Amino acid sequence: MADVGILAATKAAQHPIHTLLDGPRGAKPKKKLSRGNIIVYGTLFVFAMYYALPLYVMIVTSLKGMPEVRMGNIFAPPLEVTFQPWVKAWSEACTGINCDGLSRGFWNSVTILIPSVILSVAIASVNGYALSMWKFRGSEVFFTILMIGAFIPYQIMLYPIVILLREAGLYGSLTGLVLVHVAFGMPINTLLFRNYFSSIPEELFKAARVDGAGFWAIFFKIIMPMSLPIFVVALIIQVTGIWNDFLFGVTYISSPDAYPMTVQLNNIVNSVQGVKEYNVNMAATLLTGLVPLAIYFASGKLFVRGIAAGAVKG
Template sequence: MVDIAPHAHQPVADGPRGKRPKPLFSLRNIVVYGTLLLVSAYYLVPLYVMIVTSLKTMEEVRLGNVFSFPRDITFAPWVKAWAEACTGLNCDGLSRGFANSVWILVPSVLLSIIVASVNGYALANWKFKGADIFFTILIFGAFIPYQVMLYPVVIVLRELGVYGTRTGLVIVHTIFGMPILTLLFRNYFTSVPEEIFKAARVDGAGFWTIFLKIMMPMSLPIFVVAVILQVTGIWNDFLFGVVYTKPDTYPMTVQLNNIVNSVQGTKEYNVNMAATILTGLVPLVVYFISGKLFVRGIAAGAVKG
């Protein structure tokens, strides 16, 4: 105890002291950054090829220099993909599919999130009779392959008189999004301290007041997550789109397939590339916008009440 003090005043000449130096080219750095570079190249090179090809004329595409930068940049393939490409009888490009997809996307996302969040809240906070059974059935639904239900759903939609319409597809997306979204919301609401819920009940708030005034404002992050999940899922859906709609009401993905896979005439690679990028743009934008919101939402939620 006493002999510590003299040591503290001695200059330290024996061995390391202070911050440990970090070499730039250590094995660890090389492995980590090497892997990261490799993975980003794996994703970015195809994207690069798509973008440059979409900006080339067909003559240049035929030269076969896939990686070369376009000599004269042209936006004609983009215009054609958006407004002129033909699928079947319609020759108004992807614009029709885009409109259909938006028409399907917005109500599907809103409806599924509204219903699922109320479901999750009821399951998490109001222990009603049969809640566990209801939840088990719902989760079981998440594991049934969609193919099994394709035809029965066709019959149901036909009987409801909405087969082949966008409304029908909205209903299908809402129902099929329910298991996973309900699970998501239930788990989040379960993590909200039960005492807050109890305090609100003592304060005289009912089912809806607690949901709208207490639970929802506390749950921005999970709503953002749900929006990301649903927007990308519904926008990228092909199976339901192709089965439950007609050419007039095809969503963008189905139309993209029809443009790219058309067997008549020459393959216009530049138009195909432009069309593909256009179709993928919406989920990409959602990621960029909500990604930031998402992080902010989590940070805001992390402050303990």
């Protein structure tokens, strides 16, 4: 009887081992190179090439001399790399009667960008905070008016704003253009901030009120530290829109000396005097787009977090 018990105990102890030796159970893992994955990654690769090819052509063309550009092979890498087109685009290309390149327009754009972004983001964040947590009489009407303003085409408002700026004595100045960018940036940014702040637990707000915190104390000590992603979203949207703007710059600036970088780029590319220097044009275009690209790549992860955390939720 003892031998039978020992044999049974031995079989029971060996049962898990036999189970493991039989191999894993459950659903068979999918192959990495399944037909579905090939279709998905193939489609993504095609679209990536579609969008990257123009950028590649711009880069390689900007690094070639004009004799090599005239050979006509736009996809070939440069036989001899030269940065002279970049130097000329920055400091020597003619934009009308001025031949100081994009450097002057760059600093004009910086002068427009910094106060426009700071004011628009600051005002929109306070608006969104008030509309989401400090309801007041007529708040929904105010929010509706802002949303209507976000979807009115800019072209409709060009002439009325010209009249307003002229009457205020700001037409043709960088200050007037800054105010235009702030006004047009507030509606969409207010929507983003309002929807993001609405996703913050209301208990935090109530607890702060119970502890005696007021409007600004709650905003600066509780709301802002929790809202870095949405501030990055608003920052990227504003920087991209303001830096790449051409319509407002050419409409509300009357002096060529105050033109932003995009208007100067247009003057360089569309110049009809002398030889058409495609390498300089490509270098000027890349220089104009470096600032928003740098900001996006530096804060891209926070941008995605802000969108995913409720920036576009209704």
